[in-house]
Amino acid sequence: MKHKHISIGKILGIPIYLDPSWFLILALLTWMLAQSYFPLEFKNWTKFAYWLVGFITSIFFFLSILLHESGHSIIAKKYKLKVKRITLFLFGGVSEISKEPPKSSAEFWIAVAGPITSFVLAAIFYLLAKVFVHNQYLVASFQYLAFINFILAIFNLIPGFPLDGGRILRSIVWAITKNYKQATTIAANAGRFFGFLFIMLGVFQIFQNNVFDGLWIVFIGWFLEIAAMSQIQRQALNGLLLGHQVHEALSNDYGIVYPDSTVQEIIDNHFIGANRRNLLVKDNNIIVGFLTPGRINSISIKDRQNKTVEDVMIPLQDINKINSTEPLLDALRSINENDVRVVPVIENGNCIGILNRNSITQFIFELQKLGALK
Ligand SMILES: [Zn+2]
Numbered sequence: 001m002k003h004k005h006i007s008i009g010k011i012l013g014i015p016i017y018l019d020p021s022w023f024l025i026l027a028l029l030t031w032m033l034a035q036s037y038f039p040l041e042f043k044n045w046t047k048f049a050y051w052l053v054g055f056i057t058s059i060f061f062f063l064s065i066l067l068h069e070s071g072h073s074i075i076a077k078k079y080k081l082k083v084k085r086i087t088l089f090l091f092g093g094v095s096e097i098s099k100e101p102p103k104s105s106a107e108f109w110i111a112v113a114g115p116i117t118s119f120v121l122a123a124i125f126y127l128l129a130k131v132f133v134h135n136q137y138l139v140a141s142f143q144y145l146a147f148i149n150f151i152l153a154i155f156n157l158i159p160g161f162p163l164d165g166g167r168i169l170r171s172i173v174w175a176i177t178k179n180y181k182q183a184t185t186i187a188a189n190a191g192r193f194f195g196f197l198f199i200m201l202g203v204f205q206i207f208q209n210n211v212f213d214g215l216w217i218v219f220i221g222w223f224l225e226i227a228a229m230s231q232i233q234r235q236a237l238n239g240l241l242l243g244h245q246v247h248e249a250l251s252n253d254y255g256i257v258y259p260d261s262t263v264q265e266i267i268d269n270h271f272i273g274a275n276r277r278n279l280l281v282k283d284n285n286i287i288v289g290f291l292t293p294g295r296i297n298s299i300s301i302k303d304r305q306n307k308t309v310e311d312v313m314i315p316l317q318d319i320n321k322i323n324s325t326e327p328l329l330d331a332l333r334s335i336n337e338n339d340v341r342v343v344p345v346i347e348n349g350n351c352i353g354i355l356n357r358n359s360i361t362q363f364i365f366e367l368q369k370l371g372a373l374k
Helices: 021-041 047-078 104-131 136-156 164-177 180-207 211-241 263-272 293-297 328-337 357-369
Strands: 006-011 014-018 083-089 092-097 255-257 279-283 286-291 342-347 350-356
Touching: 006 047, 014 047, 021 047, 021 083, 021 136, 047 083, 047 092, 047 104, 047 136, 104 136, 104 164, 164 180, 180 211, 211 328, 211 357, 255 263, 263 293, 286 342, 328 342, 328 350, 328 357, 350 357
Parallel strands: 014 083, 255 279
Antiparallel strands: 006 014, 083 092, 279 286, 342 350
């Protein structure tokens, strides 16, 4: 999904991305402002004026979201948490922070910084609308921006994960009970509750003949529900893998190939012949690299005869280093973050197995069979 995002620059050293769905919401918002919102209150503008003010206002709305996310990010950085990226998408913005906050107070302040930023923006736009009271275009735009930033702050304060309010709720429960897991479960379940509530509210609106608004509310509710649910699942998975190490979840499902074989030979003998997709490259019994299905698939059909394993493999020095005694959870995180989703674990020059999502899933099955899961 990452590669489909469009990079648009950096704020405070944090890369900013646009998801393609962002263009849809930009168009919808511009259309809504130009066709119904502005014409209701401001008569006698030209059609062009409605569209232009609608478009510029939409852009400022997204800048406001970007500032809201920057608010989170600035505080996260204060707590020495790395902010990987900010992405704007269909439902607003999201700041990807590389780790969970180390303590409840950090979580609280990072979460609350977003809505505070939005409240401040609402106040600024409100004042600007007062200052430029004689210019209808500016008044229209500033009034809407004051209103929408206020709504944005209130909406985000709804106390259910993944909204900011859910994080605030988690931080408070966490501070009181000292139990991070329990706090997460409560905030995520609250998120599911609000998700369902939104879906019902939306359906109700649809029956009231408010089809467009209703559908929109249903979608928001659905999104909240999915995000809250995935948080619950992630938590369950974390609980399961906690205390286990990499060497427990390794698989031996890999083949050995030589650097001078052609890509075509690899496809014929290993992919099709033996259905082995992860390949360790050895030269004179020494590991020199690793070959993943992604690398093989990236070679065009006409190049398969003349490219060799050596040309396309990941050289030993570029292989993500994972230690066999590393916590399994950390390794899973690094696999999920990396473009290469499979890693050979090499110790003293020998490969002791490969780690990927399949091998971890297999390990979870084994645990369940042993009755470790209740
Ligand atoms: Zn926020």
